[in-house]
Amino acid sequence: MNKEVLIRLNGISKAYDGETVLDHIDLEIHDKEFMTLLGPSGCGKTTTLRMIGGFETPDEGDVFFDGKRFNDVPPYQRQVNTVFQRYALFPHLNVFDNIAFGLRIQKRPDAEIKTKVKDMLALVNLKGFERRKVSTLSGGQQQRVAIARALINQPKVLLLDEPLAALDLKLRKDMQNELKNIQHQTGITFIYVTHDQEEALSMSDTVVVMAHGQIQQIGTPTDIYNEPINAFVADFIGESNIVDGIMLDDYRVKLAGHIFDCVDKGFGKNEPVDVVIRPEDVDVVATEKGMLRGLVTAVTFKGVHYEIIVDVKGFKWMIQTTDFVAEGETIGLSIDPDAFHIMKKSEFSGMFGDYSSFSDELEKLSDVTEEIEEE
Amino acid sequence: MKKQSVFERIAAAPYVAWSAMFIIGPLLFVVFFAFTDANGSFTLDNILSLPSYSHTFGISLGFSLIATTICLLIGYPLAYCMSRMSERARNVLTILMMLPMWISLLIRTYSLMALLDNGGLVNGFLTGIGLPKVTFIGTEGAVILGMIYDFLPYMVLPIYTSMTKLDRRYLEAASDLGCNSVQTLFKVVLPLTMPGVISGVTMVFVPSISTFYISQKLGGGVFDLLGDTIERQFQLADTYYIGAAISLVMMILILISLAIMNKFSDGGEDIIV
Amino acid sequence: MKFLSKFYIVIIFLILYAPILVVILFSFNESGSLSNFTGFSLYWYEDLFRNDEALTALKNSLVLAVFSSILATVLGTLAAFSISRAKNKYYRRAMESVSNIPMMNPDIVTGVSMMLLFVGVAQFAKAGSYLGFWTMLIAHTTFNLPYVILSVLPKFRQMDKSLTEAALDLGCTPVQTLFRVELPYIMPGIVSGLMMSFTLSLDDFVISHFVSSPDFKTLPLYIYTQTAHEVKFSMYALCTILIFVILFLLIAVNVAGSMGEHRARKKAGKIMMGGK
Numbered sequence: 001m002n003k004e005v006l007i008r009l010n011g012i013s014k015a016y017d018g019e020t021v022l023d024h025i026d027l028e029i030h031d032k033e034f035m036t037l038l039g040p041s042g043c044g045k046t047t048t049l050r051m052i053g054g055f056e057t058p059d060e061g062d063v064f065f066d067g068k069r070f071n072d073v074p075p076y077q078r079q080v081n082t083v084f085q086r087y088a089l090f091p092h093l094n095v096f097d098n099i100a101f102g103l104r105i106q107k108r109p110d111a112e113i114k115t116k117v118k119d120m121l122a123l124v125n126l127k128g129f130e131r132r133k134v135s136t137l138s139g140g141q142q143q144r145v146a147i148a149r150a151l152i153n154q155p156k157v158l159l160l161d162e163p164l165a166a167l168d169l170k171l172r173k174d175m176q177n178e179l180k181n182i183q184h185q186t187g188i189t190f191i192y193v194t195h196d197q198e199e200a201l202s203m204s205d206t207v208v209v210m211a212h213g214q215i216q217q218i219g220t221p222t223d224i225y226n227e228p229i230n231a232f233v234a235d236f237i238g239e240s241n242i243v244d245g246i247m248l249d250d251y252r253v254k255l256a257g258h259i260f261d262c263v264d265k266g267f268g269k270n271e272p273v274d275v276v277i278r279p280e281d282v283d284v285v286a287t288e289k290g291m292l293r294g295l296v297t298a299v300t301f302k303g304v305h306y307e308i309i310v311d312v313k314g315f316k317w318m319i320q321t322t323d324f325v326a327e328g329e330t331i332g333l334s335i336d337p338d339a340f341h342i343m344k345k346s347e348f349s350g351m352f353g354d355y356s357s358f359s360d361e362l363e364k365l366s367d368v369t370e371e372i373e374e375e
Numbered sequence: 376m377k378k379q380s381v382f383e384r385i386a387a388a389p390y391v392a393w394s395a396m397f398i399i400g401p402l403l404f405v406v407f408f409a410f411t412d413a414n415g416s417f418t419l420d421n422i423l424s425l426p427s428y429s430h431t432f433g434i435s436l437g438f439s440l441i442a443t444t445i446c447l448l449i450g451y452p453l454a455y456c457m458s459r460m461s462e463r464a465r466n467v468l469t470i471l472m473m474l475p476m477w478i479s480l481l482i483r484t485y486s487l488m489a490l491l492d493n494g495g496l497v498n499g500f501l502t503g504i505g506l507p508k509v510t511f512i513g514t515e516g517a518v519i520l521g522m523i524y525d526f527l528p529y530m531v532l533p534i535y536t537s538m539t540k541l542d543r544r545y546l547e548a549a550s551d552l553g554c555n556s557v558q559t560l561f562k563v564v565l566p567l568t569m570p571g572v573i574s575g576v577t578m579v580f581v582p583s584i585s586t587f588y589i590s591q592k593l594g595g596g597v598f599d600l601l602g603d604t605i606e607r608q609f610q611l612a613d614t615y616y617i618g619a620a621i622s623l624v625m626m627i628l629i630l631i632s633l634a635i636m637n638k639f640s641d642g643g644e645d646i647i648v
Numbered sequence: 649m650k651f652l653s654k655f656y657i658v659i660i661f662l663i664l665y666a667p668i669l670v671v672i673l674f675s676f677n678e679s680g681s682l683s684n685f686t687g688f689s690l691y692w693y694e695d696l697f698r699n700d701e702a703l704t705a706l707k708n709s710l711v712l713a714v715f716s717s718i719l720a721t722v723l724g725t726l727a728a729f730s731i732s733r734a735k736n737k738y739y740r741r742a743m744e745s746v747s748n749i750p751m752m753n754p755d756i757v758t759g760v761s762m763m764l765l766f767v768g769v770a771q772f773a774k775a776g777s778y779l780g781f782w783t784m785l786i787a788h789t790t791f792n793l794p795y796v797i798l799s800v801l802p803k804f805r806q807m808d809k810s811l812t813e814a815a816l817d818l819g820c821t822p823v824q825t826l827f828r829v830e831l832p833y834i835m836p837g838i839v840s841g842l843m844m845s846f847t848l849s850l851d852d853f854v855i856s857h858f859v860s861s862p863d864f865k866t867l868p869l870y871i872y873t874q875t876a877h878e879v880k881f882s883m884y885a886l887c888t889i890l891i892f893v894i895l896f897l898l899i900a901v902n903v904a905g906s907m908g909e910h911r912a913r914k915k916a917g918k919i920m921m922g923g924k
Contacts, residue, residue: 055813075816082817088810092832102818105828153818387730387743390723390793394746397790401761402749404768453660456653468657470898475664477894481853481868482887485875486667489674489884496670499684527664585754588854592875602756609760609858615767622760626753633752 004031006156006189007052007070012061014047021047023213024061029157029191030206034183036192038200039210040236045193046161048210052191053082053159066156081150082159086166087142089134095121095145096130102153120148123182140171147182157189164199176203197237201225209233211348230343234276235352241282241317242352245275245342253340256312258291262340274343279307279320281339290332299327309355316355405626408619421620428604428621435601438515439583442522443530446579447572449523450530454571455564457531458538469535476528481588487524488592491517513595521589522579529578537571538564573636581629601625668891675884692885702886705870709850712781712866716788717845723789724796725838731797732804751794759858762787766859779861787859788852792845799844803837847897850890 007029014022022044029035037045050056051063054075063070065078081102089098099120103113121127124144134142143163150158160179164172180203183190194200200207201221209216209224209232217229228234231242245255250265255275267273287293294310294317305320310331317333325331412418457468475483490496491511498508511517545567549559587602594600601621608618678689696702727743734740750758762783770778811833815825853868860869867890874883 053813053817055816074821075813076819076821080817082814084810084814086808086810088808088814090811090814090829090833101815105819105824149814149818383730383733386726390727390730391743393723393790393793397762397765397786398746398749401758401765404764405757405761407768408764449660453657456657459653460657468661471661471665474895474898475668477847477851477898478668478891479851479853479868479871479894481871482671482890483668485871485883485887486671490667490670494681524664524667527660581752581754585756587756588872605756605760606857609763615764618760619764622757626757629752629754 005029006031006033006066008064009048009051010062010064012048012051012058012063014044014051014056014059020213022051022058025213025215027208027215027218029189031156032187032189034180034190034192034203034205035208036194036200036204036206037208037210038194038197038236039216040195043210044213045195045210049082049159049161049191049193052157053080054078079156080159081153081155081157082161083143083146083150083163085161085163087146089142089145089149091135093134094130095126095132095134095137098134098145099148099152101149106153116152117148120152123151123185124148125178139167140175143167143175147179151182151186151188155188157191160190160192162193162195164194164196172199179203201237209236211236227341228276228343230346230348231274231276231350231352232346232348234274234341234343235348239279239318239320240352241277241279241355243275243277243315243317244350245273247271247273247342251337253342256292256315260291260335260340261337262342263338264340264342267342267344272345274345274349276341276343277317277335277339279318280305281335282317282319282321283334283336284308284319284321284323284325285332285334287330287332290334292333292335294331294333296325296327296329296331299325318355402626405619405623408615409623411616413616421616422624424617425620425624431599431601431604434598435584438519438598438600439522439580442519442526442583443576443580445519445523446527446530447576450527450575451534451572454531454535454538454568455560457535458541465539469532472528472531472535476532480525483525484521484589484592487521488512491520491593512593513597515598517593518590518598518600521593522583522586525586525589526579526582529582530575533574533578534568534571537568541567577633577636580632584629585625671884672888672891675881675888677881680881692881693889696882696885696889699882701865702867702870702882705865705867708781708864709866709868712784712788713846713849716785716792716849717842719785719789720792720796720845721838721842724793724841725800725834727793728797728800728804731801747794747797750791755791755852755854756858758791759787759855762790762855763858779859780864783859784856784864784866787855788849791852791855792848795844795848796841799841800834800837803834807833843897843900847894850897851894 005028007027009025009027012022012025013020025044025048027048037048039045047056051058054073057071065073065080070078090101093101096117099117100113103116108116117130121129124147126141126144126148129137129141129145134145137145146163147158163179164175167175176199179190179192192200192203201224204221206218207221207224208218211232217224217233219227224233225237228237228240234240234242243255245253247264247267248254248259248270250267251262253260253262253264253273253275292312294312296308297311297316298309300307302320305322306324308319308321308325310317310319310333312333319333409421410417410419412420457465457472460468488495492498493508493510493512497511502508541564545563546559549563550556554562584600585602585605587600587606590596590598590600590603605618605621605625608614608621673685675692676688676690677685678691679686727747731740731743734743753761763779766778766783807830811829812825815829816822820828851868852866853872856866856869857872860866865873867886871883871886874880
């Protein structure tokens with residue numbers, strides 16, 4: 001990846017009516033990078049995006065583009081284009097005119113406009129749709145038109161604000177692949193906003209996890225998943241058991257009354273820490289061979305594996321296993337040293353990682369409310 | 376968001392100036408003239424002389440209340456029937472109901488007169504089948520009929536609009552919960568279409584109580600309604616002071632009744648057709 | 649039940665339309681009788697068009713309707729734009745309530761109050777004759793304004809803010825955004841506001857009755873003076889003509905509603921083509 005910095009955010013803060021939305025954000029976006037801003041609603045990800053697009057001005061801090069201060073450049077003078085959340089296609093123009101819009105503003109010759117629009121329609125798989133009214137298109141097709149309309153101006157950066165939120169699951173998966181392909185083909189920097197962690201992990205070069213108007217962690221998808229920096233990130237990305245622990249010494253952590261070997265070091269002696277154990281990293285073994293012992297309180301068949309909830313001394317763990325266990329059974333648990341990920345205590349400690357109230361429905365419900373809040 | 380642009384700020388300036396001069400201004404002049412005598416000095420005489428018009432207030436109120444009530448009794452079932460027709464029929468009926476609203480009141484009243492006149496079609500028909508002529512013009516009935524005829528569409532349309540907006544699922548839910556159709560009408564449809572009723576009542580009552588043309592044409596000059604009194608003060612007598620006072624009182628009465636009716640409508644948005 | 653409701657609808661609509669149909673029918677009656685249709689003739693129409701006064705009134709009505717509807721549309725559209733963008737809740741509410749006053753007030757009060765304004769101002773200015781075209785124009789524009797705002801404001805409100813942002817994003821300056829995206833979007837509202845104003849102005853009698861003078865008569869005022877004492881069949885002819893004009897305008901408004909979008913699109917396309 002080209003490591004040239006294209007956009008730099010320097011200590012950006014923003015508040016609406018006294019409510020802080022962004023709190024001293026520092027961020028570097030590299031050329032040709034696929035970067036995703038990930039976080040729950042209200043975390044400030046969309047505001048960050050709109051600041052790069054030019055629709056918001058920071059209260060504090062500076063935006064640099066190609067090394068030049070960019071704060072007061074209006075949107076129409078930025079080499080940045082946006083794919084809006086609900087597409088914002090112009091209802092009075094057909095597909096061709098929507099895509100040609102930017103070029104016409106630049107007063108390009110008709111012949112050039114024609115070829116370019118054609119190329120764009122081919123790129124987004126919409127050949128032959130030139131004369132269609134935008135209102136007759138499906139959500140996925142409107143999405144493609146919106147992408148084509150933004151890309152035709154050959155921006156340095158394409159901003160995408162939850163572009164797939166309104167599509168159904170199957171279409172969303174297809175579009176994820178297509179977006180990734182388009183990014184490869186065009187070599188344009190993509191900045192992508194989403195609250196869907198799966199989307200973020202599967203598409204991005206770099207993931208920026210945000211919460212409470214602050215950046216929690218920046219890293220590759222693997223980094224973010226394997227080395228979450230705090231309880232919030234661990235919980236937001238994938239499933240996690242987050243357990244209170246005490247770092248007795250380097251490579252030795254005590255949790256749930258048992259002392260484990262681990263691979264982490266560099267903490268203070270007897271420092272309280274948060275310990276993340278992913279559900280797939282816990283082995284179910286016979287009771288007598290287990291490092292820990294627990295009572296199975298719920299079993300859900302998930303196809304490839306079972307998802308079981310295990311009560312270990314009052315703390316509910318989620319464990320994914322391919323072996324069948326029955327509800328009410330007492331089982332032993334075994335964990336390898338590299339399965340522990342030790343994190344310093346943070347403001348998020350104790351808020352996440354217990355599965356006592358977990359259920360699939362609840363999770364889905366909270367997803368829905370999140371989407372509604374975004375509206 | 377950004378601050379408002381200069382254009383956004385000044386765009387309304389012409390309108391603000393216009394409405395200050397020609398909407399607010401005239402109302403201030405009504406107040407001014409209502410409390411002024413011919414010499415231009417302050418007086419309460421105009422207002423105090425109003426009790427001598429109590430008969431006018433009385434019959435105006437009576438006529439318009441009767442007309443409004445009958446309009447409601449005719450209009451509500453009509454709107455209900457219309458809302459149950461097929462969509463195509465509904466579209467046609469809506470246009471047919473709107474058309475008379477756009478034809479001048481003057482023309483419509485005049486055409487009703489053509490029907491009811493002594494030498495008109497109805498009397499022609501009556502004499503044709505050997506019955507005696509009936510004098511319609513100059514009766515209370517003719518004036519009230521004129522009001523109903525002229526303003527019925529204003530009652531029907533808002534009610535009809537709120538009925539078509541009514542979610543079918545409420546009706547299904549009501550019958551699911553054991554309401555028969557009459558119970559559904561009274562327990563679900565009526566309360567939910569109340570905003571339409573309120574604005575329909577307003578839209579019939581206000582022009583009825585202030586009309587002068589209907590009473591001139593169909594009342595044959597027998598009845599002196601509020602509108603007639605005001606009109607005469609301004610057109611013939613050229614004494615604006617009493618006319619202004621009556622207008623002021625009428626405006627206040629209407630404002631009060633609007634406020635009362637808005638209370639009933641539960642703060643729902645006004646339906647304006 | 650179904651039959652009963654159909655029957656009811658038919659009866660009411662018959663009653664509603666009977667008088668209008670009678671006027672239309674008898675405007676073609678060759679004799680001056682309201683009870684007997686003796687034969688078809690255009691006599692009353694010829695009579696009407698021989699009448700200079702009627703033709704002058706027609707001309708006045710048209711001139712007034714054109715000017716007052718255009719003026720109201722311009723003022724009202726600007727006002728709607730500003731109301732839709734206003735951040736201050738109280739300003740917004742005040743603007744909307746003021747624009748509702750002429751709609752809520754009975755026509756006679758609007759007419760009388762306007763007349764008092766003109767009388768009062770003339771008294772202060774010691775001016776002589778004051779009622780005529782200008783006072784009519786002011787009055788008509790004033791009662792048209794709320795209808796323009798009512799039909800344009802929702803368009804501004806419905807417009808997704810991101811449409812404007814998308815235009816800016818794609819390189820439009822704010823002025824270009826206004827002409828290429830925002831105006832085409834609200835155009836159907838503007839067109840229907842304009843048509844509605846034109847129709848209302850053509851139609852108004854009560855307010856005009858108070859702010860006009862004998863030397864500036866519109867058609868409704870002319871009809872009023874002509875029918876003050878007797879039945880005149882040439883007035884039936886005039887009413888018939890007016891009914892059809894209004895009918896035509898109403899259809900035009902409805903067609904404009906669906907056509908407006910189409911036309912606006914064509915126009916926007918033309919501007920774009922012309923802009924190269």
